[in-house]
Amino acid sequence: MSELWTPDRRPSLAGRLARLGFTDAGRAERLLAEAAADGTPIADPVLESLGAAADPDLALRGLVTLLGGLDQPARAAVQADEGVRRRLPAVLGVSSALAEHLARHPGDWEVLSGDGAIQRPGPQRLRDSLLHAVGADPADPEPCARDGSTDTLVALRAAYRRHLLHLAGRDLTGVADIGEVAAELADLAAAALEAGLAVARAEVPDAGLCRLAVIGMGKCGGRELNYVSDVDVIFVAEPKAGRAETEALRAATRLASALMRACSATTPEGSLWEVDAALRPEGKAGPLVRTLASHRAYYERWAKTWEFQALLKARPVAGDLALGEEYMNAIGPMVWKAAAGESFVEDVQAMRQRVESHLHRQTEEAERQLKLGPGGLRDVEFAVQLLQLVHGRADETLRSPNTLDALAALSQGGYVGRDDAAGLASAYRFLRRVEHLLQLYRLRRTHVVPDDPADLRRLGRALGLRTDPEGEFTALWRRHARGVRTIHEKLFYRPLLRAVARLPEEEARLTPEAARTRLTALGFNDPAGALRHIQALTSGVSRRAAIQRTLLPVMLGWFADGPDPDAGLLGFRQVSDALGTTPWYLRLLRDEVTVAERMARVLSASRFATDLLLRAPEAVAMLATDADLAPRSHEALLSEALAAVRRREDAGRDAEESAEDAVAVVRGLRRRELFRLSVGDLLGMTDVRTVGEALTDIASVTIEAALQAAINKIEMERRGPLPTRIAVVAMGRMGGHELGYGSDADVMFVHDPLPGADERDAQGAAHAVAEELRRLLARPAPDPPLQIDPNLRPEGRQGPLVRTLASYAAYYARWSAPWESQALLRADPIIGDAELGHRFRALIDPIRWPRDGIDEAALREIRRLKARMESERLPRGVERRLHTKLGPGGLSDVEWVAQLLQLRHAHEVAGLRTTRTLAALDAAVEAGLLDEADGRVLSAAWQLATRIRNTMMLVRGRASDLLPTDHHRERSAVTAILGYPGTGDLLEDYRRHARRARRVVERVFYGEEQ
Template sequence: MSEPWTSERRPSSLTGRLARLGFTDAGRAERLLAEAAAEGVTVTDAMLDALGGAADPDLALSSLLRLLGELDAPERAALQADEGLRRRLPAVLGVSAALGEHLARHPGDWRVLSGDGAIQAPDPRDLRDSLLRAVGADPADPAPTAADASTETLVALRAVYRRHLLHLAGRDLTGVLDVGEVAAELADLASAALEAGLAVARTEVPEADSCRLAVIGMGKCGGRELNYVSDVDVIFVAEPRPGHDETEALRAASRLASGLMRACSASTPEGALWEVDAALRPEGKAGPLVRTLASHRAYYERWAKTWEFQALLKARPVAGDMELGADYIDAIAPLVWKAAAGEEFVEDIQAMRRRVEEHLYKRTEETDRQLKLGPGGLRDVEFAVQLLQLVHGRADETLRSRGTLEALSLLSEGGYVGRDDAAGLASAYRFLRNVEHLLQLHRLRRTHTVPDDPADLRRLGRALGLRTDPVGEFTRLWRRHARTVRTLHEKLFYRPLLRAVARLPEEEARLTPEAARTRLVALGFTDPAGALRHIQALTSGVSRRAAIQRTLLPVMLGWFASAPDPDAGLLGFRQVSDALGTTPWYLRLLRDDVTVAERMAKVLASSRYATDLLLRAPEAVAILGNDAELAPRPFEALLNEALAAVRRREDDDRDAHASAEDAVAAVRGLRRRELFRISVGDLLGLIDVRTVGEALTDIATVTIEAALQAAINKIEMERRGPLPTRITVVAMGRFGGRELGYGSDADVMFVHDPLPGADERDAQNAAHAVAEEMRRLLSRPAPDPPLQIDPNLRPEGKAGPLVRTLASYEAYYSRWSSPWEAQALLRADPVIGDAELGHRFRALIDPIRWPRDGISDAALREIRRLKARMESERLPHGVERRLHTKLGPGGLSDVEWVAQLLQLQHAHEVAGLRTTSTLAALDAAVEAGLLDPADGEVLSSAWKLATRIRGTMMLVRGKASDLLPTDHHRERTAVTRVLGYPGTGDLLEDYRRHARRARRVMERVFYGISD
């Protein structure tokens, strides 16, 4: 347990320590600690460290000392000993001076930040009961009435309300809740407070029993996305109880509504809660405060303006008679969706928005610092989302959500907003709401203006986790989000498509040929006429297939549009549908599993490679709906399936030539299916880059193993007897390292060992025949990506024999092996063919690639010379070196040569380095202390990024490339988007940053060049 800090043990370096912890006025902080210690109030070292993590350590310390001063010694000790509280209390006190003052007035409330309950969300019913009890009401009473309406009752209500705020802030500011959960709980807390306010109001209205009164939450309260401090918008609806006069009942209901508003808004020694604003009611402030349900409906049917229907999107019963509130929603909600069919509906909302903005910009000097109403502010997001909901929600009831973020998500899922656009808006909205909450928490005041004081900006930045340059980082982040919001608001809110869709009859609000062309252009299709032909071909007629497509296509168009190549996606979808459209399971899949359709759209519109695979075997679409089906299959399962295919062809067909070809064709079909599985898992982000390489290696290994067995069977049938030798295929290079890419060749060496008593020449001829037959079988034209077998890493390269005996390899390596060959053997893995021979080959090469005494200085110089020569000679002429992911500075080669040099030098004594994997070798080098952990991370990250880029280029283009795309706009954009970068510049910048760092590490570790 840490020792308490006291003036007697004050270290001379305390001021420096406080400064390092983040205190801006370390001298003042030291004085406060000394003064408190003199009065017997001490702060433990652990708590002091925790204060350093606060957004404003100085503010947190001041508030903490005030709180500790109100507690007795046992409570102070218990408070500071609670590890969880040491996270939550400084987080709250460093942001909110107001909650610090609340704790000074109510010191016992610190316990809501302690223990298991501190991180548990309260049930909304518990919030209601708590606030009702605060005003002396019985929560079990259907119409609870407070003890009285005295100031003491209102003070108690505010004190308990702020205790709940404190509990919420403790979870919010430590990341337990996201901004949506915070806003929803604030709305629930407001509902509970309104219920308590109504209970207080009933004590002032003796005739309260004559009426039923429902409180309808509007705005952020209705949408369950309330701020910490905000006006709470409401509408009141009332009905007389049986036997009571309507006029008298409405008069009583009006008094109740007024009393509720006073109970929440009145100023007390504990302050007010917030203003209850009923201005959104029919006729606004000029209309009666309370109306009957029939009166509300009559107004909205005859007189309501467009903006009033927009406001009703968020209407929700929040207090009072909830059954009456539900009746109100049932009666009014249908009118909201009919309103969007008005001739000038979209134009009215757009024009109103322009007027509001013009008025605001003229009236407010700080418009550009307005989080809510300024350009790129919260209102921009909310108005765009609400207009899209009103237009498209007539036909698509799934869009009828009250919450902004949920509605935005639904619009994205429905294809009405591009996925990238929706993600950008959602991210910006969450950020802006977080900042708004932090601003309001400071003094518990209603504000939406970003301050310009550096101290306030520093507090905001640190509260958001920005530490290096809180003010600068926060400002840049805020401005970037605001620009994103404004750009997307202009794009979505004023999209011409909205007017056309809004004017469609409701029965035609789904995609129609007439509306389709406009929407296709808006969604980014470059050939809308061609796309329209595809849509008509898919949706025309009265068949079951056409009906499913008519339901699905409006959504899929949005999914195509959110991917890099919408036109290619729609074309591919039509081709797959033409191939499978009459298949019963395909129709069920389209109808019942939207995940399949969404994933198919993304794959078809993102990847030529995967599309080609799917078109060659369209039934593979069945695997798209299940994440487990998109995980690479186990090696043993693949191998058993492949070898079973070889055995079946051997048993069924005695023609050796046809048997071998049929067997390998079946195995290549297996490989085609697995390549589709892997590529889709990769595109969808379900498997990482390392897993992709291992999965591609597994299916290549299985394919070659099966081809080898088929070749052996054929040669044995031709020879009319068993082979006189055993054969092993040694995986080399990326193949041996289990790091194959989609377009990689399979580097191999062939080893054979004559059986005892066999003629060596006959054995050599047989082994050579098997190797050549295997290569022939795998190179035959077929509807799948080729698997090229490259044997050029064998001794003497192309000049040497294709197949050697084990003894020949031993003789060669003992006499002629050069350093580069020892280096090449680092990735040798004899995994195919005769296992016992593979084991012996491995025993032969281990001393060569993992030399007992490391490598000599001469060998080191030779390896460095070869690396430098490769850099200067092997790069294609005229390419930009820095963009070459394999041979360029900081590319794959740089990382791999570092790992391999460390293996040559140290693998004999470090077992972990005896691996063929680059990443595993780097990890082992770090673990053994041979490579600095930071350097290891730099190299691994650079290798993974370069590998991902190469793989993505193959997926997008359908052909391999080592160069980052810079010329072809569509390909460059596609690669960027598939990799998840906001823009092509971001991808290039990120790659160059990784490559620069990797190159510096490589030069230091490999070449011995100091930084």
């Protein structure tokens, strides 16, 4: 035998006990001394094993008590068996209740000995064992059970706890994992129910009148039971052949009641657990036992949402198993139809919220609740069950009653992300492990994490945490709870669930027949083509295909809500193909339903945005939040663009290649920002002014970066710095900060030679930069073109592309025409050399805002030019009243009114010194130069015309100034995006605004001002 502890080794014992983990070394020392005096000295290896226990002090007390109840050979055997030395302290260090069982039944230590100690008993072996304990023949239990005397019930409980001891020995030494432990506990409960039913048959004389099946519910049904838990059941009965139903139900009710007593009655060995039949139809108010037909009728007509959720875990566990299977065949299919009920998802979510609210009101222990508290077991179970019920209608692989198995299936099918599923599974195992450890201590039903340090220390050590058991356990538990809560809220309140739940079952399955029928009903023009897209996206067994099978039934409805469902589905397939196996894409659509819905709306409404997304499909991530769709500031865009230029310059490449690469990156930035802005516009998140400002920022940043790239290239070619400074003056809509999606960038180039520079050399360098900028931006690229139009410069196309500041001054002093002064009203030197831009602005301000206004000759000339433009520039064959730019009451009308007021009064009214049309109108109203009502009319007409032009570009992907009248889908798309109930409403509203605006134009621009 190993070396024994004896009193003569006392001097080193206390320190050793403390090192081993005993918290009361003095008491442990006394116990060891008493054991030695009683002839039961503790061997050193046993003492080491006790030190490895979760609570060495508790283990030692239990061991000494056990040894005191054994004879000498058994005592020696306990200490000599290496397996027992491992398993017994592990059990005794966690469970005082099992220590008490061993004190009453010391011979039961043998279940921890030998090869059998690590072997898992099957359900049949457990059933046979417990039937034998109550005197029933496992082969024919009906006539052979003893009655429910105390001795019989004591024998049942003793046998039950002997199996718990055997299981705990494997559990606490890591031989059985949490899934195996929970399944075996459920099998043991089923065996106890069978034994209890055998006892009940001995008590009920007319038991032979009926067939009785016991349906396990909850954790028993799901084979994931705790060590101590109520066992939820439902009873179903049928009369035996030739027996009356009424008599049979009476006998079955007596049998069920007797079974419940056999399991829950208190004896000297305690009770097993409560048998809870409250999940039956009508709950405690309903009959304890029903026939199969009665069950079916109830669930077909009266059952509530939570009752179907409860049935998800139903499983025959005892009694007439054939009848139990009949019950499952009759009731089971109803479970998977429940999610289609009115407000099913909302009902489940509301029920969970009520439980949480009640918990917080009723107990101060809510935050320490492993089961019902935030981030607890129920959070995992409810999320898994709701996903099962919604998606399990169409996917039978999800129909497991076991939480971990169902979670694995949900992950495999793509309904839950791998990381989320792994996080939930890990947390669930941890929480169940802690729950088991709590319940093993006293074999009492509890789910509350204690706050006593000693209890926390025992829990931590049982989990293998030894450095700081209390602190490490608390941190680990809180981390798991936070993770569960986060994932629960993402999954349980996932809006996609509601959309999927509302689909008819055949549509949720997305079979070809159902899809073809639905596509036609939804308004797809080419159902066959759409079906090919669907099959391409969903065929196969890949995770991508599985997620698509979940998404597409819902997204088809969203595509159909748009004006062009076929284009939406085609775009979705193209984006999905482009992103391929990108891991985040489908996960984003599944987990963030806002993204999926927005994507469907955009793809089915806008050719412009779809093209942008196809060229940069990763931009779909922007759809997640409103903040991601807000226009970025000019400063942020410029910083990013210039940084891209610098990186390419620093790469040390060939000058031309460096410039082209830099501008390619900047154009990619522009493409991304156009997508951001267009989606925000389509979703109604931006107004007209914001769109104009943002488009101008995007264009000016692009030109600024291209200008810098061009300068870098020319300087590399010249092998020295430029001999001049360059600025780019934004003109027209760009200068007015009111660009549209299809607008050109009207600009003028100005340069100013450096002191001492040769003017011809400076002019050549500036011209080379301007031409290089135009070349770089005109290169073929996968994005909407940015046309640089310099034709508003002095002398138009006949004049030099670039002029010096002095040349501009000379020209405007000598040759400037009224139209050029008018054009300068929207000149804004916002690109290039800032100081030169400031000087250019100072040069043109007196020209566009003349001190004395304009004379009658200039006024007549401006009016003549306006009339000429109306008659000559309007395209032939178009309906003038539908032309948003040049038609009566259109953009041009409003802008000429604003510009005339600026030319006449800007010198004296500071508010008119702006390049922006709406700001000029506001200033004119404030100065009393324009009637307030007229200002509102002009502003409203200008904004509506601008919105229509922008929306036309978004819908068609091509610019247009005409209201759509000949293409139904385009007309419908523009109408829907602008928020009108019908195309006739849009046309009528535009005409009304245009008529009112034209009346103001005729009075203010052509007649006398008020």
